[in-house]
Amino acid sequence: MIELPTPCRRVDRRAFQLAIGVLAATVVTLVASPWLGARAIGAGAAAFVVLLIAGFVAPRFLDRAYDAWNRVALLVARVCRLWITAVLFGVVGLVGIAGSRLPLGGEGHRRASWRAKPTVPREAYRSQGAETGPSSGSWLYQLSGWSIRSRNEWTLLLVPLLAALRLVHGQTSSSLSAKNYTLY
């Protein structure tokens, strides 16, 4: 998840302030360490304290920083998603050069590809789409199971790309009023 919690609660703002402080302290320490040596830790701590005080002294600045950070994060997420998706489809397209098992041409073209649908098992009551097996386990477990069963083991090599895509996936923005418990 790349997006900060939305809608922003007071505790989220405070947590953001601390998170930024920790990151700034880490960056300052790393950058300053070649020159300052062990004293770079002190510089990092100073950066953390300055940011902490700034957040308390100017809460409006913190609000604006939170919103601005989220806007940039969403923009970065969109660009990254586009890029990773393009790469992902590129890999799938390249693998597609090996051809398809579907009889799309020649003699096979004349045969119907329709198959009789078997009776749906009781476990498929919730969803009759795609897989009818048990849906327990993580998406990685399910993908592995499917790739082996369907003899598409190569898709396991897509996992790092899918994981990257998931990492930059923004939070689905929830409408405050839609699901809110409107007891007032």
Added chain:
Amino acid sequence: MRILRVLIALVAAPLGWLLVLPALLVAAPFVLTAYLTRRLADWLGPKAVPWEELIQFEPVFGWRSRAGLSAIALDFNGDPFRVTTDSDGWRGGSSLDEAEVICFGDSFAFGSGIDDEHFFAELDGSPAIKAIGVPGYNLVQSYLWMAELREHLRGKQVVWLVYPANDLDDNLLPNMERYRMPFLRKVDGTWAIHSAHVTPEPWTIESRRQNVDRVIEIGAGTPRTDRVMDGFRWLLGQASDVCSSVGATLTVVNVPDLARMSGDALDAALADHRYADRFDAEGPARSMGEICEDLGANYLDLGQYLEPVDYLERDVHWNEIGHQKVARVLRSLHTTSDRQREAESEAALAVSSGGSAR
């Protein structure tokens, strides 16, 4: 073909991994910050009690807040506020008998979104205020408490907070989401309170619409407006009778919806609403004032005192400043009613002494 696919993928996929690496490096600070923020917020945030645990079933009334509560609740935005209730389930430091101003209502009277120390009924000052309010209440429920507690209201200032944005319409509805509540029903041309359906069983049919739709419909002078106002008139008559039977002064107080989030929602809904050109935001409050005048009840519009800055940023309820203003207004109301009572008794005395002279 299966082997060929694996072979191609073995070459193409690592190339793909390399290609996405710069994107991940750019995204890393944001992902890390978001992750840290969520974890720290979980760690820093107080453990809040869900609404279901703050309220309990109450026959006839539907629900009420639990007694002896000391908990953290969440407002609409998910921000916490501390709630403490007394042995009867009401907020506010003073007891019902000590208080000179008794305030009935819904979440505004309950103090949704505000910590105990900033709640209008907790703020220092004289006279003491007691709030008899529970989130989600319609005016029927408030009235029923008024009738139930009538002996405690003797000679006091009774304030009835009315939030026209949903209270007027809720009077005619049998449920608040899955909670059953007493409501007004007109049978053979006569209004009556119906509560036979009030049981702990969840109500399964949702008849309550979004506030903004109802606000527009009621503010547009529709048949629904006439019906909800007619119901309000009847209910106010009942409440006036209860108060006058114990010598209490009843004042209906309009709670305007000045919250920014409500304003934004209303503007968005009005942009393409069929009643947009007939909508009058002040209409319901004005009608309430006229009905109060007709029935001889006092009426006060908090819109004269409150501004949008007195409301929480992402909630429809009052903030600390709003609560301070409301406390001041309610106390001044009591002083005014005291003066009014004195003037009335002086007038009565003058009449009676004039009568004896004759």
